[in-house]
Amino acid sequence: MMRTIHPLYVLVFMFVLLMTLIWQNNKIEGSIAYIQQERAEARSMAKRIVELKKVMKSPQKNQLNNFLKGSVFGGSDLSYRVKNGRYIINSKRMNSRQLESILNRILNMSVKVAQLKIDRQDDRYVSFYMEIVL
Secondary structure: OOOOOOHHHHHHHHHHHHHHHHHHHHHHHHHHHHHHHHHHHHHHHHHHHHHHHHHHHHHHHHHHHHHHOOHHHOOOOEEEEEEOOEEEEEEEEEEHHHHHHHHHHHHOOOOEEEEEEEEEOOOOEEEEEEEEEO
């Protein structure tokens, strides 16, 4: 005598299988949507970083060169040079107005100050050394 499977059992099994597949599909679609959203955010952030690098690199050098060549530093023996992508700014004798001007301008730029030394010479003058990485 041969036993047969009731068709209702097969139907219930197929329904459970279908619901499991739909649930898995929705779960995967949600994961894909999340990954695509993260990718779009990362792509927009990368574009913004590239744009900021372009904005910060080229004008900073020109702006810094023009500022250091300015007449504000007359009589301060200010010298600067570029070495390995670093600006090295040096002055043996600088008054407080000139020091305030250079510090305000440079520290408000988006540059990395690698080293800063200020030594007081007397009541009116200081010596100044700064390394800037652009």
